[in-house]
Amino acid sequence: MSKYAKIVLILGLATASIWTFSAFGVGEYLSFSYLKANASDLQAQASSNPLASFAIYFSLYVVVAAFSIPGAAVLTLAGGALFGFVRGLLLVSFASSIGATFAFLFSRYFLRDWVEKKFGSKIRDIQEGIKRDGAFYLFSLRLVPLFPFFLVNLLMGLTPIRVWTYYWISQLGMLAGTAAYVNAGTQLSKIDSLGGIVSPRLLGAFAVLGLLPLISKWILEAIKKAKVYSSYKIPKQFDYNLIVIGAGAAGLVTSYIAATLRARVALIEKNKMGGDCLNTGCIPSKALIKSAKVAHLSRNLSDYGLEASETKVNFAKVMERISGVIKKIEPHDSVDRYTGLGVECIEGSAMLESPFEVQVNGKTLTTKNVVIATGARPLVPKIPGLESVPYFTSDTIWSLRERPERLLVLGGGPIGCELAQSFARLGCKVTQVEMGPQLMSREDPDVANLIEATFKREGVDVRCSHKALEFSHRENSNFVKCEFKNGAAKETVEIEFDVVLLAIGRVANTKGFGLEKLGIENSSDGTISHDPFLRTKYPNIYVCGDVAGPYQFTHAAAHQAWYASVNAIFSPFVKFKADYRVIPWCTFSDPEVARVGINETEAKEKKLDFDVIKYGIDDLDRAIADSEDEGFVKVIVQKGSDKVLGATIIGSHAGDMITEFVSAMKHGIGLKKILGTIHIYPTHSEANKYAAGLWKKKNKPEALLRWVEKFQSWRRG
Ligand SMILES: Cc1cc2nc3c(=O)[nH]c(=O)nc-3n(C[C@H](O)[C@H](O)[C@H](O)COP(=O)(O)OP(=O)(O)OC[C@H]3O[C@@H](n4cnc5c(N)ncnc54)[C@H](O)[C@@H]3O)c2cc1C
Numbered sequence: 176m177s178k179y180a181k182i183v184l185i186l187g188l189a190t191a192s193i194w195t196f197s198a199f200g201v202g203e204y205l206s207f208s209y210l211k212a213n214a215s216d217l218q219a220q221a222s223s224n225p226l227a228s229f230a231i232y233f234s235l236y237v238v239v240a241a242f243s244i245p246g247a248a249v250l251t252l253a254g255g256a257l258f259g260f261v262r263g264l265l266l267v268s269f270a271s272s273i274g275a276t277f278a279f280l281f282s283r284y285f286l287r288d289w290v291e292k293k294f295g296s297k298i299r300d301i302q303e304g305i306k307r308d309g310a311f312y313l314f315s316l317r318l319v320p321l322f323p324f325f326l327v328n329l330l331m332g333l334t335p336i337r338v339w340t341y342y343w344i345s346q347l348g349m350l351a352g353t354a355a356y357v358n359a360g361t362q363l364s365k366i367d368s369l370g371g372i373v374s375p376r377l378l379g380a381f382a383v384l385g386l387l388p389l390i391s392k393w394i395l396e397a398i399k400k401a402k403v404y405s406s407y408k409i410p411k412q413f414d415y416n417l418i419v420i421g422a423g424a425a426g427l428v429t430s431y432i433a434a435t436l437r438a439r440v441a442l443i444e445k446n447k448m449g450g451d452c453l454n455t456g457c458i459p460s461k462a463l464i465k466s467a468k469v470a471h472l473s474r475n476l477s478d479y480g481l482e483a484s485e486t487k488v489n490f491a492k493v494m495e496r497i498s499g500v501i502k503k504i505e506p507h508d509s510v511d512r513y514t515g516l517g518v519e520c521i522e523g524s525a526m527l528e529s530p531f532e533v534q535v536n537g538k539t540l541t542t543k544n545v546v547i548a549t550g551a552r553p554l555v556p557k558i559p560g561l562e563s564v565p566y567f568t569s570d571t572i573w574s575l576r577e578r579p580e581r582l583l584v585l586g587g588g589p590i591g592c593e594l595a596q597s598f599a600r601l602g603c604k605v606t607q608v609e610m611g612p613q614l615m616s617r618e619d620p621d622v623a624n625l626i627e628a629t630f631k632r633e634g635v636d637v638r639c640s641h642k643a644l645e646f647s648h649r650e651n652s653n654f655v656k657c658e659f660k661n662g663a664a665k666e667t668v669e670i671e672f673d674v675v676l677l678a679i680g681r682v683a684n685t686k687g688f689g690l691e692k693l694g695i696e697n698s699s700d701g702t703i704s705h706d707p708f709l710r711t712k713y714p715n716i717y718v719c720g721d722v723a724g725p726y727q728f729t730h731a732a733a734h735q736a737w738y739a740s741v742n743a744i745f746s747p748f749v750k751f752k753a754d755y756r757v758i759p760w761c762t763f764s765d766p767e768v769a770r771v772g773i774n775e776t777e778a779k780e781k782k783l784d785f786d787v788i789k790y791g792i793d794d795l796d797r798a799i800a801d802s803e804d805e806g807f808v809k810v811i812v813q814k815g816s817d818k819v820l821g822a823t824i825i826g827s828h829a830g831d832m833i834t835e836f837v838s839a840m841k842h843g844i845g846l847k848k849i850l851g852t853i854h855i856y857p858t859h860s861e862a863n864k865y866a867a868g869l870w871k872k873k874n875k876p877e878a879l880l881r882w883v884e885k886f887q888s889w890r891r892g
Contacts, residue, residue, distance in 0.1 A: 205246025210253055214363050221257040233270045240274020243325035255360020263357040272346035275328050279341055282332025290333050302335055309336040310344050311392060317348025400714050407529045410541045415439045417743055418533045418542040420525040423450020424729040425720025426548035427508055428736035434517035436744050443535050445524040449508035450550055452729045455570050460593050462500040464763050466493045467597035478802050488602045490578035527689030530713040544715045544743035551681040551721035560646035564653040566675045579603055579674035585643055586678035587614040589762040594676060596764050599635045606636040606670050613639055619774045622825050626764055683722045700724055707752040709739045717743050726758055757841045761830035766806045769833035772821025772840055773811055784814040790866035792826045797857035803827040808866040817845030828859040835863045846870045
C-alpha cells in the first residue's frame, strides 16, 4: 500500500472511531457512573443470556483495545461485575491481549516504515535494545498499570519485537493488574471511583514485580562479568589507572585523553613512537605521492603552457625526502611531547600477565584498565615461490634506495593504488595485479573505471581478474603465474618483474603479548573480539585502532581512542558505544577518491529507496582553470527528501571536499542547506553546491512553477 493510501486509511479510521464514539455516546456507556447505575440490569441480562453476553462483551473489549478507545478500565470492572472473578479474568485477559495485539499491528503496519525512515539512525540503539531485551521491558511496562495501555501498544508496534512474543508477554504482564480490576468489579457496590482500585502500595508492588526480571538479568550479567576474573587476584592498589599497549595513532590519542582526564597512564611501545601512520603508512605514502605528482606535473608542463627540459627522477633522493618528512613530524608523536602531556612513556615489549598486570622490561606493572592498541601488519600471503623473489610490503618498501625497473604491485586496494601510481610516475614500469574484477573493490564501478583509465593512461599495466598462483625465479629474472578470468574462460598468464610489492590487506596484531593466555579471542576478521563499548571479555581490557577494526584508518583509530579512553577511565559510572555512523575515508590516488556513507552499489544491494545525484567536475570552473577537470561528485539521497545517505567524490581535492558531506550526515544537514550555503568562487568545493543544485532541479515544485508562470504572464498583460 502506498504512503498516501496508508495516511488516508489512518485518517479514515480515526475519523470513523471519533464519529462512532460521539454519535453513539460510547463514552457515556464506558463510564464508571453508567456501569454503577446500570450494574443490576446488566447483571440480569448476563445471567439470562450468558453465551451471547460473553460474545458481545469479548468482541466489544477487543474493539475498544484495538482502536485505543478510552474505557478499557471500566470494561475490566464490568467483566468482574457481570461474570465473576474467574470467568471475568479469563475473558478480559484474552480480549485485552488480542485487542492490544491488533493495536500493535496497526502501529507496525501503518507507522513503523515511516518512523524508521525518518528516525532510523537516531533510534537504532533503542531498536537494538528492544531486539535484545524487548520482552523484559514489555513485561515491566505491562505490569505497572501506570503506563497507558494504548501508548504501549503504539510504541511497541514501532519496534522489532516479534508479534507472538508481544502477545504472550502482554497477557502475562497484564495478568496481575487485570486480576486487581476484575476483583474490584466483583465488589462494584463498594467502589466509588476508578482511582481507588489500585492503591499506591499495590502499584509499588507491581512496579517491583515488573522490574524484577530486568534486575535479575542485570545481576546475572554482572555475575557473568565478575566470573571472568575469578581465577585472578585483583590487586588492592594499582600502579596506573590505565596502561596503553602500542603508541600508534590509537594508543597516542588514548593515552593523551586519559592523561588530560588526570589519570595515571603508561604508554608502552616496542618499536617506534607514532606507529604505522607516521613511520610506514600515511606519512611516507603521502610524501611519496607528492614527489610523484611533482614528477608527473613536470612531465606535463606543456598542459600549462610551460616548457622545461626533461625531468630526471633521483629515486634515492625521493626516498630520502620521505625519511626527512618523517623526521620532521616525529616530534609530534615523540616521547618528549607525550611525557610533557603527562603520559609515562615506556620503551619495551608489553606482555599481559593478567587482566590487571602488564609485564615490560622484566617489571610487572599493575593497572586498573588496559587499552590494547597494537595495530596491524601487512598480510604476506602463502603463495608458492614467494620466498624465492625479492618482495616488499608497506613496512619495508621505504628502505628502497634503488629504483626497481619493473615493479609488480599485488593488490588493487587503496594502498596498492596509491603506491602503484606513485612508483609509475617516478619511472618504474608498474604492473598492478588485482584478483577482483575492478580496482578499489569497495567503490562503485564508475569510480574504479575512471581510476583504471587514468592509471592505464599513465602507463600502469592494470591486470584485474588476475589471481596470483605462483612465483618463480629463473634465468636471472622473476615471474608470477596468474589465473586470468576472462568471462567464463580461465587462462594462465605469466608476468615478469624485478621486485614485488605486496599490498593485499592487513592483519591485526593479536599474537605474542598474552591474549592467548587470557583467553581473549579474535573475531572472524582476525581483529580482537569486543563489545560496542570496545571491551574485550574482560570489562577492564579495551581495544582500539587497527587491532579492533572494522575500519583501518588513522582517524577511525583516533575516534575509537576517545571511547576506549573515556569508557576505561569512567567505568563503571558511564560508558559510550563507539559510534560508526559517519566514517569517511579517502584513497589519495590522483584523482583522489573520497567517500562517506553508502555508495550506489550498496544502496542497490540494500534495496533502499534512493536517488543518485551526479555532478561532473569537468563542468567546474576552478577545476578547468587548474586542468584538473576530471571526476564527479555522486550523492546518494533518500527519495522524497534531501537527506544525504552517502557521497563519493572523485577529483583532485576529494579528500578535502568530502568533509562538507561528512558534516551534513553527522549533523543531519540536507542538500537544501548545502545549496543555501555560500561557497567561495572559484573553488573545488563549489562542486558540492552544484550537486545540491542538481538535486533541487530534479525536485523542483513543477505544479507551483506552472502557476507562477501563469501569474507572470498575467502580470505582463
Ligand atoms: C601505506 C599505508 C598508507 C596509509 N595511509 C593512510 C591514510 O592516508 N589515512 C589513514 O587514515 N590511514 C592510512 N593508513 C592506515 C593507518 O596507518 C592505520 O590505520 C593507523 O596507523 C592505525 O593506528 P593504530 O594505532 O591502530 O596501529 P599502529 O599505528 O600500527 O600502532 C600500533 C603500535 O603498537 C606497537 N605494538 C604492537 N605490539 C606491541 C607490544 N606487545 N608492546 C608494545 N608495543 C606494541 C607497534 O609497534 C605499533 O607501533 C595507511 C596505512 C598504510 C600501511
